[in-house]
Amino acid sequence: xxxxxxxxRSPLRILEKSIQGGVGKGNIGxxxxxxxxxxxxxxxxxxxDKLFRERHVIHVSFSKRTDHIxxxxxxxxxxxxxxxxxxxxxxxxxxxIKNRVIMNFSQEGVEISQILKSLEAMIVSGNFKADSxxxxxxxxxxxxxxxxxxxxxxxxxxxxxxxxxxxxxxEEPIFDEENFPVELKSIISKLDVVLTLKYDDQSIRMDVVKxxxxxxxxxxxxxxDPKTLLIIEE
Amino acid sequence: xxLESKLRNIGISAHIDSGKTTLTERILFYCNxxxxxxxxxxxxxxxxxxxxxELEKERGITIASAATNVEWKGTPINxxxxxxxxxxxxxxxxxxxxxxxxxxxLCSVGGVQSQSITVDRQLKRYNVxxxxxxxxxxxxxxxxxxxxxxxKDKLGLNAVMMQVPxxxxxxxxxxxxxxxxxxLYFDGGDxxxxxxxxxxxxxxxxxxxxxxxxxxxxxxMFSDELAxxxxxxxxxxxxxxxxxxxxxxxxxxxxxxxxxxxYKNKGVQPLLDAVNSYLPAPRDVDNIALDLDNxxxxxxxxxxxxxxxxxxxxxxxxxxxxQLTYVRVYQGTMKKGDELYNVRTRKKFKIGRLIRMHADKTxxxxxxxxxxxxxxxxxxxxxxxxxxxxxLNYSMTSMYVPEPVISLAINPVDKKAADNMAKALNRFTKxxxxxxxxxDDESNQTIIQGMGExxxxxxxxxxxxxxxxxxxxxxxxxxxxxxxxxMAPFDYTHKKQTGGSGQYGKVVGFMEPLKEGHYEFVNDIxxxxxxxxxxxxxxxxxxxxxxxxxxxxxxxxGVKVTINDGQxxxxxxxxxAFQSAAIGAFKQAYEKxxxxxxxxxxxxxVEGPTEFQGNIFGSxxxxxxxxxxxxxxxxxxxxxxxxxxxEMFGYSTTLRSLTQGKAEFTMEFLKHGKVxxxxxxxxxxxxxxxx
Numbered sequence: 001x002x003x004x005x006x007x008x009r010s011p012l013r014i015l016e017k018s019i020q021g022g023v024g025k026g027n028i029g030x031x032x033x034x035x036x037x038x039x040x041x042x043x044x045x046x047x048x049d050k051l052f053r054e055r056h057v058i059h060v061s062f063s064k065r066t067d068h069i070x071x072x073x074x075x076x077x078x079x080x081x082x083x084x085x086x087x088x089x090x091x092x093x094x095x096x097i098k099n100r101v102i103m104n105f106s107q108e109g110v111e112i113s114q115i116l117k118s119l120e121a122m123i124v125s126g127n128f129k130a131d132s133x134x135x136x137x138x139x140x141x142x143x144x145x146x147x148x149x150x151x152x153x154x155x156x157x158x159x160x161x162x163x164x165x166x167x168x169x170x171e172e173p174i175f176d177e178e179n180f181p182v183e184l185k186s187i188i189s190k191l192d193v194v195l196t197l198k199y200d201d202q203s204i205r206m207d208v209v210k211x212x213x214x215x216x217x218x219x220x221x222x223x224x225d226p227k228t229l230l231i232i233e234e
Numbered sequence: 235x236x237l238e239s240k241l242r243n244i245g246i247s248a249h250i251d252s253g254k255t256t257l258t259e260r261i262l263f264y265c266n267x268x269x270x271x272x273x274x275x276x277x278x279x280x281x282x283x284x285x286x287x288e289l290e291k292e293r294g295i296t297i298a299s300a301a302t303n304v305e306w307k308g309t310p311i312n313x314x315x316x317x318x319x320x321x322x323x324x325x326x327x328x329x330x331x332x333x334x335x336x337x338x339x340l341c342s343v344g345g346v347q348s349q350s351i352t353v354d355r356q357l358k359r360y361n362v363x364x365x366x367x368x369x370x371x372x373x374x375x376x377x378x379x380x381x382x383x384x385x386k387d388k389l390g391l392n393a394v395m396m397q398v399p400x401x402x403x404x405x406x407x408x409x410x411x412x413x414x415x416x417x418l419y420f421d422g423g424d425x426x427x428x429x430x431x432x433x434x435x436x437x438x439x440x441x442x443x444x445x446x447x448x449x450x451x452x453x454x455m456f457s458d459e460l461a462x463x464x465x466x467x468x469x470x471x472x473x474x475x476x477x478x479x480x481x482x483x484x485x486x487x488x489x490x491x492x493x494x495x496x497y498k499n500k501g502v503q504p505l506l507d508a509v510n511s512y513l514p515a516p517r518d519v520d521n522i523a524l525d526l527d528n529x530x531x532x533x534x535x536x537x538x539x540x541x542x543x544x545x546x547x548x549x550x551x552x553x554x555x556x557q558l559t560y561v562r563v564y565q566g567t568m569k570k571g572d573e574l575y576n577v578r579t580r581k582k583f584k585i586g587r588l589i590r591m592h593a594d595k596t597x598x599x600x601x602x603x604x605x606x607x608x609x610x611x612x613x614x615x616x617x618x619x620x621x622x623x624x625x626l627n628y629s630m631t632s633m634y635v636p637e638p639v640i641s642l643a644i645n646p647v648d649k650k651a652a653d654n655m656a657k658a659l660n661r662f663t664k665x666x667x668x669x670x671x672x673x674d675d676e677s678n679q680t681i682i683q684g685m686g687e688x689x690x691x692x693x694x695x696x697x698x699x700x701x702x703x704x705x706x707x708x709x710x711x712x713x714x715x716x717x718x719x720x721m722a723p724f725d726y727t728h729k730k731q732t733g734g735s736g737q738y739g740k741v742v743g744f745m746e747p748l749k750e751g752h753y754e755f756v757n758d759i760x761x762x763x764x765x766x767x768x769x770x771x772x773x774x775x776x777x778x779x780x781x782x783x784x785x786x787x788x789x790x791x792g793v794k795v796t797i798n799d800g801q802x803x804x805x806x807x808x809x810x811a812f813q814s815a816a817i818g819a820f821k822q823a824y825e826k827x828x829x830x831x832x833x834x835x836x837x838x839x840v841e842g843p844t845e846f847q848g849n850i851f852g853s854x855x856x857x858x859x860x861x862x863x864x865x866x867x868x869x870x871x872x873x874x875x876x877x878x879x880x881e882m883f884g885y886s887t888t889l890r891s892l893t894q895g896k897a898e899f900t901m902e903f904l905k906h907g908k909v910x911x912x913x914x915x916x917x918x919x920x921x922x923x924x925x
Binding site: 101106120128 | 387388844847848849851852854855860861862863864865866867868874
């Protein structure tokens with residue numbers, strides 16, 4: 001399969017369709033689940049899909065080392081190219097990773113303002129024309145409305161969309177009757193798209209629980225492949 | 235105990251400016267090898283003893299690794315002082331090859347910096363067990379615990395504190411030893427020679443208890459006995475703790491962390507005790523040689539003094555009385571007057587003088603046991619040669635030598651300089667396998683090649699100082715490569731009739747990109763269209779074409795050539811004719827094969843205060859660099875990028891001005907990558923203009 005066909009047949013097209021084409025520039029998307037369900041894999045898959053489409057992505061992380069993150073990307077890319085029998089996989093890989101930057105913050109409790117400052121340095125001074133920023137592992141416990149406004153203004157100013165992964169830590173039930181994460185209810189108005197991941201029997205299901213201002217909540221029929229953690233059709 | 239069970243061969247590896255040379259100097263001092271302390275940048279103009287070259291004294295860096303022998307509490311220790319700058323990494327690598335253990339020196343403020351990461355990777359490659367020494371604890375901002383955490387996080391080492399500092403920064407007085415549970419002070423007034431042992435200061439008791447528990451907890455993996463006693467709350471015998479630390483260290487599963495300040499004479503003697511207690515003796519390590527008579531089969535060498543001698547020349551230096559060759563004896567004994575065999579040159583030689591080195595002073599000895607590091611005088615050899623007792627044909631595993639990435643044309647200013655330059659180049663190429671030289675047959679200029687700008691600069695300086703060879707230099711030139719990107723056929727007839735017998739040869743086939751390797755030749759001729767005797771001539775013709783590519787005159791790599799048809803003439807065909815035919819065929823197909831230029835891409839790490847992040851990102855972007863990642867840790871950031879070498883000239887100056895001198899960078903060769911179209915055209919234009 002060549003790259004363009006791979007892009008067209010990606011299950012992420014289904015996701016996009018159900019959230020009105022995507023999170024959108026100046027907006028915030030969130031993937032929420034319990035720890036260890038597959039948020040990072042999802043974010044990396046979403047980012048890799050952008051890279052395939054020649055977009056520029058900044059991956060923000062808060063781990064001790066960056067090589068783990070790089071190997072996430074390597075794994076997801078290899079799984080996709082193997083599954084789709086991608087033509088010229090090595091060349092495509094070398095071409096797309098040029099458009100990815102990993103920014104890692106290893107200090108504890110780093111402020112939103114500092115993260116945005118560093119992102120701006122990369123985008124403006126470093127002339128890295130990011131289309132999307134994916135933020136993995138940021139602690140949402142103490143995030144305020146003002147912080148979220150700051151992030152949205154930043155996203156608007158620099159014309160990019162931002163994805164966050166959010167680890168749900170509260171007691172069961174962590175989702176309300178509408179399947180919305182209880183912990184995120186207080187900031188619901190600031191989030192544009194919210195996806196959830198949860199175990200459903202043996203598989204991990206992906207649901208859209210907020211889609212911009214729309215009330216439509218179609219079944220997504222997407223899940224994570226339990227072996228590769230790729231997003232696949234049910 | 236025999237010599238080899240007590241001997242230690244250790245290296246001291248570190249990031250530049252971590253105080254490695256100062257530490258070495260103090261070790262020599264405490265081992266009574268020198269009588270006074272000098273600094274690297276000595277105010278007294280004498281300079282540290284290990285920095286034997288003038289240039290190193292001037293720049294405050296150590297370039298060549300001098301081996302020196304000391305003795306600490308009855309244990310002989312050979313110390314190799316290794317260079318800290320990445321441009322001299324091959325020197326570090328060679329030193330590591332002959333070491334059994336290493337002390338990784340870290341700055342208590344700077345912590346694990348990019349160079350420490352490179353050095354650590356090398357230590358891992360050669361399976362060298364190590365101790366860590368957190369130096370400069372007297373500096374403002376000193377934090378040995380943070381450094382220990384970095385050893386864990388950044389290098390993935392199981393690093394555990396062996397000591398607790400008594401005061402830090404300007405209040406740094408000494409250390410608490412977590413094994414003996416005693417406080418050690420070094421303020422006896424005699425440059426720290428006499429250690430003062432006291433009880434643990436009251437305000438440190440809680441911290442010491444906590445760290446001791448961490449230590450014992452980590453060690454229980456290596457000693458069941460210790461784990462049991464610990465669980466039962468019994469007293470732990472010191473000997474048992476030492477044994478466990480040694481076991482973990484030798485297995486490279488544990489890195490004991492010591493601390494102090496070499497400059498302030500604190501913590502050096504306990505570190506020496508640790509070298510004796512925890513680092514391996516030569517016989518604790520398996521060394522492998524390749525048996526050249528037996529298909530390079532791996533042989534484990536015996537640390538038996540009676541076994542046939544095997545030794546490795548790992549370092550050459552110009553001594554007062556001619557070439558000095560540093561060797562490590564791996565098996566058997568080396569005696570004055572013995573006859574040895576150089577496996578590479580297949581020549582026998584006799585050992586005239588055998589010497590033990592102390593930095594710049596020498597001591598004549600009669601024999602060296604196995605595991606020992608000594609020097610020979612007047613032996614003609616290159617660095618990396620293996621010497622065996624006649625009859626053996628072993629080679630020590632070949633040392634990894636990277637390809638040079640940069641070259642520079644040099645012109646001697648006069649006749650005398652030319653003679654001296656030849657001598658110097660001959661010496662340098664023998665000393666350093668990454669430094670190469672050749673005469674370009676078109677421009678007739680002498681070209682030197684190496685691993686980076688600084689690498690070549692240092693040799694030019696040495697030529698001037700040590701050999702009085704003044705040279706003018708051209709612009710540094712990147713080592714480009716050419717390659718092809720698609721299949722292209724050829725059908726070429728070489729025909730010449732110049733009276734008498736002519737020349738005739740016809741070759742038909744195709745060339746295509748080769749994914750791995752430089753060149754492959756496939757003979758697919760059926761029915762003797764080209765007689766077998768001329769096939770090697772075809773191969774030779776193609777290989778000759780690879781030497782200078784047709785785009786910009788750099789070597790062509792990644793080409794597979796297949797010949798499948800051709801024609802010969804019973805009278806006019808010859809080796810010559812077919813070689814010319816192949817050259818013609820290559821020319822014919824090369825342009826159709828969409829040739830491309832490849833350039834060396836360097837892995838560049840820039841470290842500096844976070845406030846300058848934007849400038850650093852910008853400077854990389856301007857250099858066609860791709861930022862792979864950035865890591866922020868409080869006020870300190872490190873950026874990793876891939877940048878073409880051709881864009882890195884003068885980067886140190888730019889970086890200095892962009893960051894008020896507060897950022898630094900290291901780089902090493904990563905891969906060859908395609909040059910962008912526009913630049914390819916420019917390079918071709920330049921090449922055409924020069925022609």
